[in-house]
Amino acid sequence: MPEIVKGHASAFPNALAIICDDARLTYGELDALSDGLATYLVSCGVKKGDVVCLLVPRALETVVAKLAILKAGAGYLPLDPAYPADHLQYVLDECRPKVVFTFANRSLDPGILSGSGSRVVDLSTVLQSLGSGDPSRLPNIEGGDLAYVMYTSGSTGRPKGVAVPHRGITRLVLDQNYIEFRPGDMVLHSTTISFDASTVDVWGALLNGSTLVIMSKANFSLTDMRDLIRKHEVTFINFTTGLFNIFADHADEPMPSLRHAIFGGEVASAPHVKRFVAAHPGCSLTNVYGPTEAACIATTFTVAPDFSASELPIGKAIAHTDVFLLDDDLQVVPPGIEGQIAIAGDGLALGYFNRPDLTAERFISVDTAEGIKRCYLTGDLAILDENETFHFRGRSDRQVKINGKRIELEEIETALRRHPRLAEAVVECREAGGVKRIIAYLRPREAQDMSNANLIPSVMERLRNSLPAYMIPSTALVMPEFPLTRAGKIDRARLPLPPIEDIQPAAVRSRTEEILMRLWCDALGLEIVPADRNFFDLGGTSLQLMRVHAGLELELGQRCEVLALFKHTTVRDMARFLDGHEQARPRAAASDQRAALQRRTMGQFRRSTP
Template sequence: MTSPVLPPGGVPALVAHQAGLRPQALAVSDGDTTLTYRELVAAASALAAELTARGIGPGSAVGLLAARSTRLVVAQLAVWWTGGHAVPLDPAYPRPRTADMLADAGALLTVGDKALLAEAGIPAAQALALDPNGLPQAATTAPHLPPDGEHALALVMYTSGSTGRPKGVQVTHRAITDLVTAPDAVVLGPGDRVLFHSPSTFDAATFEIWSPLAVGAAVVVSPAERPTAEDLTRDVERFGVTAAFLTTALFHQLAARRSRIFGVLRTLLVGGEALSPEHAGTVLRAFPWLDLVNVYGPTEATTFTTLHRVREADCAGPVPIGRPFGGARVRVLDEQFEPVPQGGRGELWIGGARLTPGYLGQPGLTAERFREIPGAGRMYRSGDLVSARPDGALDFHGRADDQVKVRGFRIEPGEVEHALRQHPEVSEVAVVVRRAGAEDAALTAFVVPAEGHRPTGEALRGHLAERLPAHLVPTGWAVLAALPLTGTGKVDRRALADTDPADGDTTPARPADGDTLTPLQQEVAAAWARALGHPVERADADFLAEGGHSLMAMWVVDDLREDLGVDLSLAQFFTHPTVAAQAELVERALLAAHGEPTEEQR
């Protein structure tokens, strides 16, 4: 397939080109603010001029700390127009994590929402607050493209690091351009609307934002801070979304519940973990017009490396992750870096122009993960085990190392273990995934306490929550006298993955005598129990302490909406994490719906 002739200058040039072709076409909308392509270019250009006045130029690192919104898209484009590169930051990350990322990236300035900048402790001299009530309307200078635009750095995306230090993956404009304009990938056109609902720190956001803007389509921003399943479905329906990406875990949950979201979409990309053939088959039979695409790829190779269009016939067995696209190259090699025979299992190595230059400030780690492969050039060692079918499509067979994926998040257990060892009551620790690949997969910590101590899961969870993102905090905990070892003296992670935490010191507290739940508390507890897979019998039970996580919370919120007619947001859910607190929220919502005063109003 012939590649299109593209204007030089990377992604910013593609957006400017589209603004020239269709200035009045919808570019970005978040429900509150809508920008045409002409308005997007004008706003980004004006902000770029302000950034330049603050000393930002070619090679400058700029943090982005804003809620998912139209202004976030404008800010990222503006940074690129100065010649700088963006460092996406998650508003939910603990302050120390954000500070470490900014320091590691050498960010000169952080652009974002005023309240989030303050919460993160960004000094005023290093912060630029975006106007929440509007965007710049006029450019003081014409937009310009960075020197050597295609090969300039566009993003630094941080992923989990096995040594306790996050890895800053460098992504170039050329890499993003090749991703979003690949003729052998998902084809988008000016009539499409793509849902942007991933956190900006998740590399899927690169596809969600820049794939539509590169071709004259529209970005539709899901405005909820933590969108529930119902939020996503409503956004797809009301904005007429035609294409979206979902993590595999979320897709499985939506498929199990026969979500109406599939009835609106034309194209759906799914990736992050092994795709269930049962769930894929169920969706394709119910919605035969849906273009379901199984995608695979690490951040080091710019979001997606391979893809496979799933047909119902694929669902009789494991669904392949497909073939490389967009200039990516792959090799399946053995431990001596030699090609394995067709059909044999080996480690997947990835090459091509979309490969990262390396990890920011970590030349040793870069040298460890990248090497020259004879006849293939520079390649990245993915750590994933695959085999090739006769037609070249790849099947995924798990990991060759300890790295894991849970709900689409890439997790180095070593990073979690490093943070836990900093707790004074911990002697040894091992973090594994129990029920890997299943819908109830759980990141689980097995802890050996320091002599004379008996740390609780609640205390250790709080310790990690102050230091790590939520997806790196285990949902299962057990205290053991010693960690099991293999014959070579290494921690037996396979044995731990097969160990029920209940075999350790994790017995949940039982209800005290006379401690009964109110009817509303019983409804909440029942919804929790369906998601958690075990009874919940205390009013003061904490969702996270019970082993819950964000995906489970989505289904509790969904059940409460269906059972009681009450819409809770995920933000409300996590700020009211006990059965009793959520029952109070439900009661207030029910009274308000019937026009009755709450206890506080009486």
């Protein structure tokens, strides 16, 4: 891959590679800067096949570092700095990265890095002090070499790292049948770097000579996204399904520059698809499916302008990829028969990092009509129709997808069972009002904890210290015993829904409170919300808060900084803020601070107005 970017730099050195706020980086500058950083990594002892950690947010420097890590022959390990210390510690202990890149102005638990044995480097500082690179010191890269390690939820109670080779990325964005990146394209990068969909954004742009447009704000709004699309005339955008649905719900404003949008991560909503297609007739829309173990995308379905079906298929296999449906004996089934999806081809991961047992279990050899194929068993069920199009039919296990994130419920259960006051814990995902909720069922060791109001807060607080926010149950229920089947196993079908809280409708004090309560109810799937309860304590997520924000701006007819909702997290508090009864302003966003740092760091490079 690095040779491809270098080829673009040689042919078109002045072409824009990256835009982030007011910083610009050409392909020539990107190549030179990443050569320097790669040479630095080699001088730090980084060798082919090593791991270098990116404990940094989405930023211009982060993209430079990704390319430099690949040039040095290593694989990058992207981690969200917002993840709990226990999660970060586990991943760092397992991967033992040679170098960990951080940003000095980001607060991190010093204990996380002190015991890792890694060299901890401030990325911004080292980029400012780099000398000229020495490409002769850099190794030759082959398609089977490690490119990145991406961690996903694990059914054994711990996250697992998926090791993806270079050929997995090149096969994803080069010579494909579902997309065509062009040198003039402006590709929006708004996905989290620890989410595998970011592979499409970053490398789809840089391997095709396009321009990557980075969303610098960590917590951005729908308005922020639309403004960036208009400002830079973005042509390609990559959504999670949840974000796509919000975008489609507010798709009344024209986006004439958009040429292609893809979305995936969860089952598609046909009404939202139809709404988007009607609002953006000049934009091709593609539903994508694929796990991290198959480099993010395996099948795609591009929506026809006259699409009228009630559900979307997941489509057909993309180029350089084979997809089969298998029965319980791992034999290929014919069209019309439901089976487990197995994926083969160049996109397959090398396996799970340092987990040969799990790799052997999930990456198997399958006897197909084309011969023996190495396949990844997804656990997803599908059926193949007469047009050779795949239709998703659910899971064969307890894995769920929420807001595009893959969650193994067993990992949450394992974390809960570590609590000393619990004898047993069960986790289920239930859907109500179109909103998925993770529910924790807790059986305490001591009888007095049945009525202890502090048990649930204590358990949830401990859970927040070990699992990412998107895996935290939205509610919990304490039970003396769990219902059992005749075989003595927990009967999950008989686990009750948590009782509806006895919430009396609050007296509405203003039109703003009435609007906020309605928006909260819609986003959270609740009939009533208390005016003084924290949005996130009610099971809200940042994506649901984005939906509230979009509706709020529409209702009020004015701009509102999304960070205000993260600061004022109750209906009453936010209403006071909006009505001007509270003068406090949200503090400067970390992303704004990052933008200022980028301007200083990249000051030696050309700035221009696009």
